[in-house]
Amino acid sequence: MSDQEAPLVNGVEHMTCEALPFVDDDYGGVIVEMKTPMDPKSFVAALKYSFAQWRLQGKKGVWLNLPISHVNLVEPAVKEGFRYHHAEPTYLMLVYWxxxxxxxxxxNASHRVCVGAVVLNHNKEILVVQEKYGTLRGTGVWKIPTGVVDEGEDIFAAAIREVKEETGIDTEFLEILAFCQTHESFFAKSDLFFVCLLRPTSFDIQKQDLEIEAAQWMRFEDSACQPITHKNDFFKAIHRICSMKMEKSYTGFSTKPITTFIDDKLGYLYWNKQEEMNNSIS
Amino acid sequence: MSDQEAPLVNGVEHMTCEALPFVDDDYGGVIVEMKTPMDPKSFVAALKYSFAQWRLQGKKGVWLNLPISHVNLVEPAVKEGFRYHHAEPTYLMLVYWxxxxxxxxxxNASHRVCVGAVVLNHNKEILVVQEKYGTLRGTGVWKIPTGVVDEGEDIFAAAIREVKEETGIDTEFLEILAFCQTHESFFAKSDLFFVCLLRPTSFDIQKQDLEIEAAQWMRFEDSACQPITHKNDFFKAIHRICSMKMEKSYTGFSTKPITTFIDDKLGYLYWNKQEEMNNSIS
Structure with a gap:
Protein backbone atom coordinates (compact mmCIF):
# COMPACT_ATOMS: atom_id res chain seq x y z
CA MET A 1 0.00 0.00 0.00
CA SER A 2 1.34 3.44 -0.88
CA ASP A 3 1.94 6.13 1.69
CA GLN A 4 -0.50 8.33 -0.15
CA GLU A 5 -3.88 8.65 1.53
CA ALA A 6 -6.54 6.47 -0.05
CA PRO A 7 -9.95 8.08 -0.65
CA LEU A 8 -12.17 7.94 2.46
CA VAL A 9 -15.72 6.61 2.43
CA ASN A 10 -17.47 7.33 5.74
CA GLY A 11 -14.08 7.63 7.36
CA VAL A 12 -12.98 4.21 6.13
CA GLU A 13 -10.34 3.86 3.45
CA HIS A 14 -12.00 2.71 0.28
CA MET A 15 -9.09 0.56 -0.91
CA THR A 16 -9.15 -1.62 2.18
CA CYS A 17 -12.90 -1.99 2.60
CA GLU A 18 -12.71 -5.68 3.17
CA ALA A 19 -13.87 -7.32 6.36
CA LEU A 20 -11.36 -9.19 8.51
CA PRO A 21 -11.65 -12.97 8.23
CA PHE A 22 -13.83 -14.28 11.07
CA VAL A 23 -15.92 -17.19 12.27
CA ASP A 24 -19.00 -17.06 14.50
CA ASP A 25 -18.67 -18.35 18.05
CA ASP A 26 -21.46 -20.19 19.90
CA TYR A 27 -22.50 -17.16 21.96
CA GLY A 28 -23.50 -14.58 19.36
CA GLY A 29 -19.97 -13.28 18.92
CA VAL A 30 -17.19 -13.59 16.37
CA ILE A 31 -13.60 -14.82 16.45
CA VAL A 32 -11.00 -13.10 14.30
CA GLU A 33 -7.83 -15.10 13.92
CA MET A 34 -5.11 -13.13 12.14
CA LYS A 35 -3.01 -15.46 10.05
CA THR A 36 -1.46 -13.41 7.26
CA PRO A 37 0.74 -10.38 7.99
CA MET A 38 -1.00 -6.98 7.74
CA ASP A 39 0.18 -3.43 8.19
CA PRO A 40 -1.48 -1.47 11.04
CA LYS A 41 -3.20 1.01 8.71
CA SER A 42 -4.93 -1.67 6.59
CA PHE A 43 -5.78 -3.57 9.76
CA VAL A 44 -7.53 -0.58 11.36
CA ALA A 45 -9.45 0.13 8.17
CA ALA A 46 -10.57 -3.49 7.86
CA LEU A 47 -11.44 -3.55 11.56
CA LYS A 48 -13.64 -0.45 11.28
CA TYR A 49 -15.37 -1.89 8.23
CA SER A 50 -15.93 -5.23 10.01
CA PHE A 51 -17.29 -3.53 13.14
CA ALA A 52 -19.87 -1.67 11.07
CA GLN A 53 -21.12 -5.02 9.79
CA TRP A 54 -20.98 -6.79 13.15
CA ARG A 55 -22.99 -3.99 14.78
CA LEU A 56 -25.67 -4.29 12.08
CA GLN A 57 -25.74 -8.06 12.62
CA GLY A 58 -26.16 -7.61 16.40
CA LYS A 59 -22.92 -9.39 17.22
CA LYS A 60 -21.81 -9.30 20.87
CA GLY A 61 -18.23 -10.19 21.76
CA VAL A 62 -15.42 -9.83 19.24
CA TRP A 63 -12.42 -12.07 19.96
CA LEU A 64 -9.17 -11.08 18.28
CA ASN A 65 -6.40 -13.68 18.27
CA LEU A 66 -3.05 -12.08 17.40
CA PRO A 67 -0.14 -14.52 17.00
CA ILE A 68 3.07 -13.02 18.42
CA SER A 69 4.24 -12.52 14.82
CA HIS A 70 1.40 -9.96 14.53
CA VAL A 71 2.63 -7.92 17.51
CA ASN A 72 2.51 -4.82 15.27
CA LEU A 73 -1.30 -4.96 15.48
CA VAL A 74 -1.56 -4.98 19.30
CA GLU A 75 -1.28 -1.23 19.76
CA PRO A 76 -3.75 -0.36 16.96
CA ALA A 77 -6.24 -2.93 18.34
CA VAL A 78 -6.06 -1.47 21.85
CA LYS A 79 -6.45 2.04 20.43
CA GLU A 80 -9.62 0.83 18.68
CA GLY A 81 -11.02 -0.21 22.07
CA PHE A 82 -9.93 -3.86 22.47
CA ARG A 83 -8.88 -5.09 25.91
CA TYR A 84 -6.56 -7.99 26.76
CA HIS A 85 -8.25 -11.26 27.64
CA HIS A 86 -5.50 -13.82 27.95
CA ALA A 87 -2.13 -14.68 26.47
CA GLU A 88 0.00 -17.73 25.84
CA PRO A 89 3.64 -17.67 24.70
CA THR A 90 2.65 -17.64 21.04
CA TYR A 91 -0.45 -15.44 20.95
CA LEU A 92 -2.40 -12.65 22.60
CA MET A 93 -6.20 -12.81 22.78
CA LEU A 94 -8.00 -9.49 22.88
CA VAL A 95 -11.70 -8.89 23.24
CA TYR A 96 -14.24 -6.15 22.50
CA TRP A 97 -17.80 -6.17 23.84
CA ASN A 108 -9.79 -15.84 32.13
CA ALA A 109 -8.35 -19.03 33.63
CA SER A 110 -7.56 -18.36 37.29
CA HIS A 111 -5.93 -21.55 38.56
CA ARG A 112 -2.88 -23.63 37.94
CA VAL A 113 -3.50 -27.30 38.73
CA CYS A 114 -0.76 -29.49 40.19
CA VAL A 115 -0.58 -33.13 41.24
CA GLY A 116 1.36 -35.06 43.83
CA ALA A 117 1.53 -38.84 43.39
CA VAL A 118 1.42 -41.27 46.33
CA VAL A 119 2.68 -44.58 44.95
CA LEU A 120 2.62 -47.39 47.54
CA ASN A 121 3.86 -50.92 46.90
CA HIS A 122 3.00 -54.18 48.64
CA ASN A 123 5.99 -53.86 51.00
CA LYS A 124 4.56 -50.70 52.58
CA GLU A 125 7.11 -48.63 50.68
CA ILE A 126 6.40 -45.28 49.07
CA LEU A 127 8.01 -43.95 45.88
CA VAL A 128 9.97 -40.78 46.70
CA VAL A 129 12.37 -38.42 44.96
CA GLN A 130 14.85 -35.68 45.71
CA GLU A 131 14.64 -32.75 43.32
CA LYS A 132 17.44 -30.80 41.65
CA TYR A 133 15.41 -27.59 41.62
CA GLY A 134 12.62 -26.03 43.66
CA THR A 135 12.24 -25.07 47.29
CA LEU A 136 13.38 -28.46 48.65
CA ARG A 137 16.60 -28.55 46.56
CA GLY A 138 19.60 -29.59 48.62
CA THR A 139 17.58 -30.16 51.80
CA GLY A 140 17.81 -33.95 51.71
CA VAL A 141 14.03 -34.17 51.91
CA TRP A 142 12.46 -37.17 50.16
CA LYS A 143 9.14 -36.16 48.61
CA ILE A 144 6.48 -37.65 46.38
CA PRO A 145 6.68 -36.94 42.63
CA THR A 146 4.82 -33.74 41.76
CA GLY A 147 4.12 -31.69 38.68
CA VAL A 148 1.83 -29.35 36.81
CA VAL A 149 -1.28 -30.56 34.98
CA ASP A 150 -1.10 -29.44 31.37
CA GLU A 151 -3.90 -27.55 29.68
CA GLY A 152 -6.29 -30.18 28.37
CA GLU A 153 -4.84 -32.97 30.54
CA ASP A 154 -6.86 -35.05 33.03
CA ILE A 155 -5.71 -34.88 36.64
CA PHE A 156 -5.31 -38.66 36.93
CA ALA A 157 -3.38 -38.78 33.65
CA ALA A 158 -1.02 -36.05 34.84
CA ALA A 159 -0.24 -38.04 38.01
CA ILE A 160 0.56 -41.17 35.98
CA ARG A 161 2.69 -39.12 33.56
CA GLU A 162 4.70 -37.36 36.28
CA VAL A 163 5.54 -40.63 38.04
CA LYS A 164 6.63 -42.19 34.75
CA GLU A 165 8.71 -39.14 33.76
CA GLU A 166 10.47 -38.72 37.10
CA THR A 167 11.00 -42.36 38.10
CA GLY A 168 10.19 -44.61 35.12
CA ILE A 169 7.57 -46.44 37.21
CA ASP A 170 4.29 -47.44 35.53
CA THR A 171 1.15 -46.92 37.60
CA GLU A 172 -2.63 -47.15 37.66
CA PHE A 173 -4.69 -44.35 39.15
CA LEU A 174 -6.80 -45.28 42.18
CA GLU A 175 -8.11 -42.18 43.98
CA ILE A 176 -7.69 -38.53 44.75
CA LEU A 177 -6.97 -38.62 48.48
CA ALA A 178 -7.31 -34.90 49.13
CA PHE A 179 -6.59 -31.55 47.53
CA CYS A 180 -5.42 -28.17 48.62
CA GLN A 181 -6.20 -24.67 47.32
CA THR A 182 -3.79 -21.77 47.81
CA HIS A 183 -3.68 -18.25 46.42
CA GLU A 184 -1.20 -15.85 44.86
CA SER A 185 0.90 -18.79 43.76
CA PHE A 186 2.29 -16.77 40.95
CA PHE A 187 1.16 -13.17 40.59
CA ALA A 188 -2.60 -13.13 41.31
CA LYS A 189 -3.26 -16.72 40.20
CA SER A 190 -4.33 -19.54 42.54
CA ASP A 191 -3.17 -23.14 42.80
CA LEU A 192 -5.07 -26.40 43.21
CA PHE A 193 -2.87 -29.31 44.32
CA PHE A 194 -4.39 -32.80 44.02
CA VAL A 195 -2.88 -35.67 46.00
CA CYS A 196 -3.39 -38.84 43.95
CA LEU A 197 -3.05 -42.44 45.06
CA LEU A 198 -1.55 -44.73 42.42
CA ARG A 199 -0.83 -48.46 42.27
CA PRO A 200 2.56 -49.34 40.78
CA THR A 201 2.59 -51.90 37.96
CA SER A 202 6.38 -51.84 37.53
CA PHE A 203 9.06 -51.58 40.20
CA ASP A 204 12.49 -50.85 38.71
CA ILE A 205 13.28 -47.18 39.05
CA GLN A 206 14.83 -45.36 36.08
CA LYS A 207 15.20 -41.83 37.37
CA GLN A 208 15.07 -38.84 35.06
CA ASP A 209 18.32 -36.85 35.18
CA LEU A 210 17.11 -33.37 34.28
CA GLU A 211 15.05 -32.58 37.39
CA ILE A 212 15.56 -35.53 39.74
CA GLU A 213 18.62 -35.90 42.00
CA ALA A 214 17.60 -39.29 43.38
CA ALA A 215 14.60 -41.63 43.49
CA GLN A 216 13.88 -44.68 45.64
CA TRP A 217 11.32 -46.90 47.29
CA MET A 218 11.38 -45.86 50.96
CA ARG A 219 9.72 -47.51 53.95
CA PHE A 220 6.53 -45.49 54.47
CA GLU A 221 7.34 -45.14 58.17
CA ASP A 222 10.77 -43.67 57.38
CA SER A 223 9.25 -41.19 54.97
CA ALA A 224 6.76 -40.15 57.65
CA CYS A 225 9.60 -39.69 60.16
CA GLN A 226 11.38 -36.98 58.18
CA PRO A 227 11.49 -33.75 60.23
CA ILE A 228 9.59 -31.80 57.55
CA THR A 229 6.58 -34.10 57.99
CA HIS A 230 6.26 -33.01 61.60
CA LYS A 231 6.99 -29.37 61.00
CA ASN A 232 4.54 -28.90 58.16
CA ASP A 233 0.74 -29.16 58.39
CA PHE A 234 0.33 -30.31 54.84
CA PHE A 235 2.90 -33.12 54.90
CA LYS A 236 1.52 -34.22 58.27
CA ALA A 237 -2.04 -34.37 56.94
CA ILE A 238 -1.02 -36.27 53.81
CA HIS A 239 0.98 -38.83 55.80
CA ARG A 240 -1.95 -39.29 58.19
CA ILE A 241 -4.33 -39.80 55.28
CA CYS A 242 -1.92 -42.34 53.71
CA SER A 243 -1.69 -44.19 57.03
CA MET A 244 -5.48 -44.39 57.22
CA LYS A 245 -5.59 -45.55 53.61
CA MET A 246 -3.08 -48.33 54.35
CA GLU A 247 -5.35 -49.40 57.22
CA LYS A 248 -8.26 -49.32 54.74
CA SER A 249 -10.05 -46.69 56.79
CA TYR A 250 -10.06 -43.83 54.31
CA THR A 251 -11.88 -43.18 51.05
CA GLY A 252 -10.93 -40.55 48.51
CA PHE A 253 -12.57 -39.68 45.20
CA SER A 254 -12.56 -42.16 42.30
CA THR A 255 -13.06 -41.31 38.65
CA LYS A 256 -16.08 -41.94 36.48
CA PRO A 257 -16.18 -40.89 32.81
CA ILE A 258 -19.24 -38.74 32.24
CA THR A 259 -20.97 -36.40 29.80
CA THR A 260 -21.47 -33.03 31.42
CA PHE A 261 -24.48 -30.74 31.25
CA ILE A 262 -22.85 -28.23 28.91
CA ASP A 263 -22.91 -29.39 25.29
CA ASP A 264 -22.66 -33.04 26.38
CA LYS A 265 -18.93 -32.52 26.76
CA LEU A 266 -16.96 -35.56 27.91
CA GLY A 267 -15.22 -35.27 31.24
CA TYR A 268 -14.42 -37.12 34.44
CA LEU A 269 -16.42 -37.01 37.65
CA TYR A 270 -14.37 -37.48 40.83
CA TRP A 271 -16.54 -38.82 43.66
CA ASN A 272 -16.66 -41.14 46.66
CA LYS A 273 -17.88 -44.37 45.17
CA GLN A 274 -17.25 -46.57 48.20
CA GLU A 275 -20.71 -46.31 49.65
CA GLU A 276 -22.48 -46.73 46.36
CA MET A 277 -23.60 -50.30 47.10
CA ASN A 278 -26.06 -50.87 44.33
CA ASN A 279 -23.79 -49.47 41.67
CA SER A 280 -26.60 -47.50 40.11
CA ILE A 281 -24.45 -44.66 38.74
CA SER A 282 -21.20 -46.42 38.08
CA MET B 1 13.63 13.18 23.33
CA SER B 2 14.57 14.58 19.93
CA ASP B 3 14.37 12.57 16.74
CA GLN B 4 18.09 13.08 16.27
CA GLU B 5 20.20 10.02 17.07
CA ALA B 6 21.84 10.14 20.50
CA PRO B 7 25.52 9.09 20.70
CA LEU B 8 25.94 5.34 21.05
CA VAL B 9 28.07 3.68 23.72
CA ASN B 10 28.38 -0.05 23.05
CA GLY B 11 25.26 0.18 20.96
CA VAL B 12 23.25 1.74 23.78
CA GLU B 13 22.15 5.34 23.62
CA HIS B 14 24.16 7.33 26.09
CA MET B 15 21.36 9.74 26.99
CA THR B 16 19.09 6.96 28.23
CA CYS B 17 21.62 4.80 30.06
CA GLU B 18 19.40 4.28 33.04
CA ALA B 19 18.19 0.88 34.10
CA LEU B 20 14.46 0.13 34.12
CA PRO B 21 12.96 0.07 37.61
CA PHE B 22 12.82 -3.54 38.85
CA VAL B 23 12.52 -5.72 41.94
CA ASP B 24 14.06 -9.16 42.49
CA ASP B 25 11.73 -12.14 42.52
CA ASP B 26 12.21 -15.20 44.75
CA TYR B 27 13.66 -17.37 41.99
CA GLY B 28 16.74 -15.48 40.85
CA GLY B 29 14.84 -13.33 38.38
CA VAL B 30 13.60 -9.76 38.21
CA ILE B 31 10.19 -8.14 37.80
CA VAL B 32 9.90 -4.92 35.82
CA GLU B 33 6.63 -3.12 36.35
CA MET B 34 6.23 -0.17 34.02
CA LYS B 35 4.32 2.60 35.74
CA THR B 36 5.28 5.87 34.08
CA PRO B 37 4.78 6.44 30.34
CA MET B 38 7.86 5.95 28.15
CA ASP B 39 8.51 6.26 24.45
CA PRO B 40 9.58 3.05 22.65
CA LYS B 41 13.07 4.35 21.82
CA SER B 42 13.98 5.24 25.43
CA PHE B 43 12.40 1.99 26.58
CA VAL B 44 14.54 -0.14 24.27
CA ALA B 45 17.69 1.72 25.30
CA ALA B 46 16.92 1.31 29.00
CA LEU B 47 16.05 -2.33 28.41
CA LYS B 48 19.38 -3.05 26.69
CA TYR B 49 21.24 -1.29 29.48
CA SER B 50 19.31 -3.26 32.13
CA PHE B 51 19.92 -6.56 30.36
CA ALA B 52 23.67 -5.95 30.35
CA GLN B 53 23.51 -5.59 34.14
CA TRP B 54 21.16 -8.53 34.71
CA ARG B 55 23.43 -10.82 32.66
CA LEU B 56 26.42 -9.78 34.74
CA GLN B 57 24.42 -10.43 37.90
CA GLY B 58 23.43 -13.92 36.68
CA LYS B 59 19.71 -13.13 36.67
CA LYS B 60 17.41 -15.75 35.15
CA GLY B 61 13.85 -14.83 34.21
CA VAL B 62 12.89 -11.25 33.43
CA TRP B 63 9.20 -10.50 33.95
CA LEU B 64 7.86 -7.41 32.22
CA ASN B 65 4.46 -6.16 33.36
CA LEU B 66 3.02 -3.71 30.83
CA PRO B 67 -0.25 -2.03 31.87
CA ILE B 68 -2.58 -1.63 28.87
CA SER B 69 -1.77 2.10 28.94
CA HIS B 70 1.79 1.08 27.93
CA VAL B 71 0.63 -0.83 24.85
CA ASN B 72 3.14 1.20 22.80
CA LEU B 73 5.93 -0.87 24.43
CA VAL B 74 4.56 -4.32 23.52
CA GLU B 75 5.99 -4.43 20.00
CA PRO B 76 9.47 -3.17 21.03
CA ALA B 77 9.56 -5.68 23.91
CA VAL B 78 8.71 -8.60 21.60
CA LYS B 79 11.29 -7.40 19.07
CA GLU B 80 13.86 -7.49 21.90
CA GLY B 81 13.03 -11.17 22.48
CA PHE B 82 10.25 -11.15 25.10
CA ARG B 83 7.44 -13.68 24.81
CA TYR B 84 3.88 -13.39 26.17
CA HIS B 85 3.24 -15.14 29.48
CA HIS B 86 -0.26 -14.15 30.49
CA ALA B 87 -2.67 -11.25 30.25
CA GLU B 88 -5.54 -9.79 32.21
CA PRO B 89 -7.87 -7.01 30.97
CA THR B 90 -5.58 -4.30 32.37
CA TYR B 91 -2.09 -5.64 31.73
CA LEU B 92 0.10 -7.93 29.66
CA MET B 93 2.87 -9.95 31.30
CA LEU B 94 5.86 -10.80 29.11
CA VAL B 95 8.86 -12.89 30.02
CA TYR B 96 12.44 -13.37 28.86
CA TRP B 97 14.62 -16.28 29.96
CA ASN B 108 0.33 -19.99 32.84
CA ALA B 109 -2.96 -20.72 34.62
CA SER B 110 -4.73 -23.49 32.73
CA HIS B 111 -8.07 -23.95 34.50
CA ARG B 112 -11.18 -22.01 35.24
CA VAL B 113 -12.81 -23.14 38.49
CA CYS B 114 -16.60 -23.16 38.89
CA VAL B 115 -18.94 -24.13 41.70
CA GLY B 116 -22.44 -25.52 41.91
CA ALA B 117 -24.25 -25.21 45.25
CA VAL B 118 -26.54 -27.93 46.60
CA VAL B 119 -28.57 -26.24 49.36
CA LEU B 120 -30.94 -28.65 51.12
CA ASN B 121 -33.37 -27.61 53.86
CA HIS B 122 -35.00 -29.71 56.59
CA ASN B 123 -38.11 -30.27 54.46
CA LYS B 124 -36.10 -32.22 51.88
CA GLU B 125 -36.28 -29.24 49.55
CA ILE B 126 -33.45 -28.05 47.33
CA LEU B 127 -32.75 -24.43 46.37
CA VAL B 128 -33.06 -24.07 42.59
CA VAL B 129 -33.05 -21.28 40.02
CA GLN B 130 -33.92 -20.62 36.41
CA GLU B 131 -31.35 -18.52 34.58
CA LYS B 132 -31.89 -15.63 32.18
CA TYR B 133 -28.72 -16.48 30.22
CA GLY B 134 -26.67 -19.57 29.47
CA THR B 135 -27.39 -22.88 27.81
CA LEU B 136 -30.48 -23.64 29.93
CA ARG B 137 -32.15 -20.27 29.26
CA GLY B 138 -35.81 -20.63 28.37
CA THR B 139 -35.86 -24.40 28.84
CA GLY B 140 -37.84 -24.34 32.09
CA VAL B 141 -35.10 -26.38 33.77
CA TRP B 142 -34.62 -25.73 37.50
CA LYS B 143 -30.93 -25.96 38.39
CA ILE B 144 -28.70 -25.38 41.37
CA PRO B 145 -26.98 -21.96 41.68
CA THR B 146 -23.63 -21.98 39.89
CA GLY B 147 -20.82 -19.54 39.22
CA VAL B 148 -17.15 -18.94 38.61
CA VAL B 149 -14.58 -18.92 41.44
CA ASP B 150 -12.71 -15.62 41.35
CA GLU B 151 -8.93 -15.45 41.30
CA GLY B 152 -7.84 -15.58 44.93
CA GLU B 153 -11.21 -16.87 46.18
CA ASP B 154 -11.67 -20.09 48.16
CA ILE B 155 -13.96 -22.68 46.57
CA PHE B 156 -16.22 -22.90 49.62
CA ALA B 157 -16.44 -19.09 49.81
CA ALA B 158 -17.42 -18.88 46.14
CA ALA B 159 -20.29 -21.34 46.71
CA ILE B 160 -21.60 -19.29 49.65
CA ARG B 161 -21.25 -16.07 47.64
CA GLU B 162 -23.04 -17.39 44.56
CA VAL B 163 -26.02 -18.65 46.59
CA LYS B 164 -26.28 -15.32 48.39
CA GLU B 165 -25.99 -13.32 45.13
CA GLU B 166 -28.50 -15.36 43.16
CA THR B 167 -31.09 -16.12 45.85
CA GLY B 168 -30.36 -14.00 48.93
CA ILE B 169 -30.08 -17.18 51.03
CA ASP B 170 -27.34 -17.35 53.72
CA THR B 171 -25.52 -20.65 53.99
CA GLU B 172 -22.74 -22.55 55.73
CA PHE B 173 -20.39 -24.75 53.73
CA LEU B 174 -20.46 -28.46 54.58
CA GLU B 175 -18.67 -30.54 51.95
CA ILE B 176 -17.52 -30.88 48.38
CA LEU B 177 -19.65 -33.78 47.17
CA ALA B 178 -17.83 -34.35 43.89
CA PHE B 179 -16.11 -32.50 41.11
CA CYS B 180 -15.80 -32.73 37.37
CA GLN B 181 -12.97 -31.84 35.00
CA THR B 182 -13.61 -30.98 31.36
CA HIS B 183 -11.42 -29.57 28.61
CA GLU B 184 -11.51 -26.89 25.92
CA SER B 185 -14.11 -25.03 27.91
CA PHE B 186 -13.05 -21.81 26.33
CA PHE B 187 -10.28 -21.92 23.76
CA ALA B 188 -7.65 -24.38 25.08
CA LYS B 189 -8.43 -23.87 28.79
CA SER B 190 -9.95 -26.55 31.04
CA ASP B 191 -12.72 -26.35 33.66
CA LEU B 192 -13.01 -27.79 37.15
CA PHE B 193 -16.58 -27.79 38.49
CA PHE B 194 -16.98 -28.41 42.23
CA VAL B 195 -20.37 -29.51 43.59
CA CYS B 196 -20.67 -28.09 47.10
CA LEU B 197 -23.15 -29.05 49.82
CA LEU B 198 -24.34 -26.09 51.90
CA ARG B 199 -26.67 -25.78 54.88
CA PRO B 200 -29.09 -22.84 54.68
CA THR B 201 -29.22 -20.47 57.65
CA SER B 202 -31.93 -18.25 56.17
CA PHE B 203 -34.97 -19.26 54.12
CA ASP B 204 -36.64 -16.26 52.48
CA ILE B 205 -35.58 -16.04 48.85
CA GLN B 206 -34.69 -12.62 47.42
CA LYS B 207 -33.78 -13.43 43.85
CA GLN B 208 -31.29 -11.36 41.92
CA ASP B 209 -32.86 -9.79 38.82
CA LEU B 210 -29.86 -9.46 36.53
CA GLU B 211 -29.17 -13.14 35.84
CA ILE B 212 -31.96 -15.05 37.58
CA GLU B 213 -35.41 -15.56 36.05
CA ALA B 214 -36.86 -17.39 39.06
CA ALA B 215 -35.72 -19.04 42.30
CA GLN B 216 -37.54 -21.40 44.67
CA TRP B 217 -37.32 -24.18 47.20
CA MET B 218 -38.36 -27.30 45.29
CA ARG B 219 -39.08 -30.77 46.61
CA PHE B 220 -35.87 -32.69 46.02
CA GLU B 221 -37.83 -35.52 44.40
CA ASP B 222 -39.43 -33.11 41.92
CA SER B 223 -36.08 -31.64 41.03
CA ALA B 224 -34.74 -35.15 40.42
CA CYS B 225 -37.73 -35.95 38.18
CA GLN B 226 -36.97 -33.25 35.62
CA PRO B 227 -36.34 -34.85 32.21
CA ILE B 228 -32.82 -33.36 32.02
CA THR B 229 -31.80 -35.32 35.12
CA HIS B 230 -32.49 -38.56 33.35
CA LYS B 231 -31.03 -37.53 30.04
CA ASN B 232 -27.73 -36.22 31.39
CA ASP B 233 -25.04 -38.29 33.10
CA PHE B 234 -23.82 -35.44 35.22
CA PHE B 235 -27.22 -34.36 36.60
CA LYS B 236 -28.06 -38.01 37.24
CA ALA B 237 -24.83 -38.58 39.18
CA ILE B 238 -25.27 -35.44 41.25
CA HIS B 239 -28.86 -36.31 42.14
CA ARG B 240 -27.82 -39.83 43.10
CA ILE B 241 -25.04 -38.46 45.30
CA CYS B 242 -27.49 -36.02 46.94
CA SER B 243 -29.94 -38.86 47.58
CA MET B 244 -27.20 -40.90 49.25
CA LYS B 245 -26.21 -37.85 51.27
CA MET B 246 -29.78 -37.38 52.48
CA GLU B 247 -29.73 -41.03 53.56
CA LYS B 248 -26.44 -40.29 55.36
CA SER B 249 -24.62 -42.85 53.24
CA TYR B 250 -22.19 -40.58 51.41
CA THR B 251 -19.14 -38.58 52.48
CA GLY B 252 -17.56 -35.81 50.48
CA PHE B 253 -14.51 -33.69 51.27
CA SER B 254 -14.53 -31.25 54.20
CA THR B 255 -12.23 -28.27 54.65
CA LYS B 256 -9.31 -27.89 57.01
CA PRO B 257 -7.23 -24.69 57.13
CA ILE B 258 -3.59 -25.60 56.64
CA THR B 259 -0.13 -24.22 55.97
CA THR B 260 1.24 -25.74 52.79
CA PHE B 261 4.74 -26.97 52.05
CA ILE B 262 5.66 -24.02 49.83
CA ASP B 263 6.61 -20.93 51.83
CA ASP B 264 4.23 -21.93 54.63
CA LYS B 265 1.44 -20.42 52.57
CA LEU B 266 -2.03 -20.58 54.12
CA GLY B 267 -4.59 -22.64 52.27
CA TYR B 268 -7.42 -25.10 52.68
CA LEU B 269 -7.14 -28.86 52.53
CA TYR B 270 -10.24 -30.68 51.25
CA TRP B 271 -10.39 -34.24 52.56
CA ASN B 272 -12.66 -37.02 53.82
CA LYS B 273 -12.67 -36.43 57.56
CA GLN B 274 -15.48 -38.86 58.40
CA GLU B 275 -13.30 -41.79 59.22
CA GLU B 276 -10.77 -39.78 61.17
CA MET B 277 -11.99 -41.12 64.54
CA ASN B 278 -9.23 -39.93 66.79
CA ASN B 279 -9.22 -36.45 65.30
CA SER B 280 -5.45 -36.40 65.16
CA ILE B 281 -5.11 -34.06 62.20
CA SER B 282 -8.23 -31.91 62.56
Missing amino acids: IPEAESTIPL | IPEAESTIPL
Missing part, protein backbone atom coordinates in the same frame (compact mmCIF):
# COMPACT_ATOMS: atom_id res chain seq x y z
CA ILE A 98 -20.20 -4.45 21.43
CA PRO A 99 -23.62 -4.29 23.22
CA GLU A 100 -24.74 -1.66 25.73
CA ALA A 101 -25.74 -4.52 28.09
CA GLU A 102 -23.27 -5.86 30.64
CA SER A 103 -20.51 -8.02 29.23
CA THR A 104 -20.89 -11.78 29.50
CA ILE A 105 -17.32 -12.40 28.29
CA PRO A 106 -16.03 -15.39 30.28
CA LEU A 107 -13.32 -14.76 32.85
CA ILE B 98 18.32 -15.28 30.11
CA PRO B 99 20.30 -18.50 30.91
CA GLU B 100 21.41 -21.12 28.38
CA ALA B 101 19.83 -23.76 30.64
CA GLU B 102 16.24 -24.87 30.12
CA SER B 103 13.61 -22.36 31.23
CA THR B 104 11.95 -22.94 34.60
CA ILE B 105 9.39 -20.19 33.99
CA PRO B 106 6.11 -21.42 35.52
CA LEU B 107 3.29 -22.31 33.16
